[in-house]
Amino acid sequence: MRIIKLDAINSTNSYLRELISKGNVEDFTVVSTKNQTKGRGQMGTVWESKTAKNLTFSVFKDVSRIETDQAFYISVVTALAIIKTLKELGIPKLSVKWPNDILSENKKICGVLIENVIKQSQLKASIIGIGLNVNQTEFENLTKASSLKSISGRVFVLDEVLVALVLNLEYYFGILETGDFKVLKKEYEVNLFRKNKPSTFKDAEGSMFSGFIKGTSPEGKLVVLLEDEIIKTFDLKEISLLY
Known part of the structure; x- marks a missing residue:
């Protein structure tokens, strides 16, 4: 180096x-x-x-x-x-x-x-x-x-x-x-923070929702388990994790 x-x-x-x-x-x-x-x-x-x-x-x-x-x-x-x-x-x-x-x-x-x-x-x-x-x-x-x-x-x-x-x-x-x-x-x-733990998120419009981080997609999107067993992926601009 x-x-x-x-x-x-x-x-x-x-x-x-x-x-x-x-x-x-x-x-x-x-x-x-x-x-x-x-x-x-x-x-x-x-x-x-x-x-x-x-x-x-x-x-x-x-x-x-x-x-x-x-x-x-x-x-x-x-x-x-x-x-x-x-x-x-x-x-x-x-x-x-x-x-x-x-x-x-x-x-x-x-x-x-x-x-x-x-x-x-x-x-x-x-x-x-x-x-x-x-x-x-x-x-x-x-x-x-x-x-x-x-x-x-x-x-x-x-x-x-x-x-x-x-x-x-x-x-x-x-x-x-x-x-x-x-x-x-x-x-x-x-090593993902809050993986498989109930977490609160905020979307790009400012709405809050709950889910469980399950991992990441091959492209690097965050994979979240939502209500009714729905799995959704989010890009960096689409979601922020609230502690």
């Missing part, structure tokens, strides 16, 4: 995208910053992080061997790599809040933003942006946020966590590139 360290940048994803536009980028090139001034999350949300307390970084991955309809597995391997890393660090009660937020118990400790580069309807590259709360302990107006230090009481060396996480990304992408989708999907679904 090649790691590019920056003191401050508006967005590591944007910086990496600019690098790609200028020429060849080595697989698993990492752009990491102490201060990301315009970090982005899923669905246009903002990712806030205190300077030099957390990990904010992006990873370049060549995904040209992956079919476009298998793009969800990029999220799967990213989530699994993060969970494996955090388990190795002794963080308890980990789960994936679909599609790729990482929780400890019911507190969010990590967010992911994946931007795929597609040319002529073919996947070419992925820019995997990861924000991991490490040593920050105060989160203003974010009652559902926590960090590795808050949970464990330990201070972590950011560079060590970063290297371990990227090595686990390499491990899971290795499995993906062998085409072993069933193994990845099974492990991902074992």
Whole structure:
């Protein structure tokens, strides 16, 4: 892996995208910053992080061997790599809040933003942006946020966590590139937050309803068991899980 360290940048994803536009980028090139001034999350949300307390970084991955309809597995391997890393660090009660937020118990400790580069309807590259709360302990107006230090009481060396996480990304992408989708999907679904538990959801119109998360479809949609034994799949823009 090649790691590019920056003191401050508006967005590591944007910086990496600019690098790609200028020429060849080595697989698993990492752009990491102490201060990301315009970090982005899923669905246009903002990712806030205190300077030099957390990990904010992006990873370049060549995904040209992956079919476009298998793009969800990029999220799967990213989530699994993060969970494996955090388990190795002794963080308890980990789960994936679909599609790729990482929780400890019911507190969010990590967010992911994946931007795929597609040319002529073919996947070419992925820019995997990861924000991991490490040593920050105060989160203003974010009652559902926590960090590795808050949970464990330990201070972590950011560079060590970063290297371990990227090595686990390499491990899971290795499995993906062998085409072993069933193994990845099974492990991902074992870690799904609130799987098989009664949960409350909100749809795009703001209506609330109850159901049980059963898993994910091959395309990455959330599979929910509704009333009267009806199974329905939902896209990211169609549903949000309320705790």
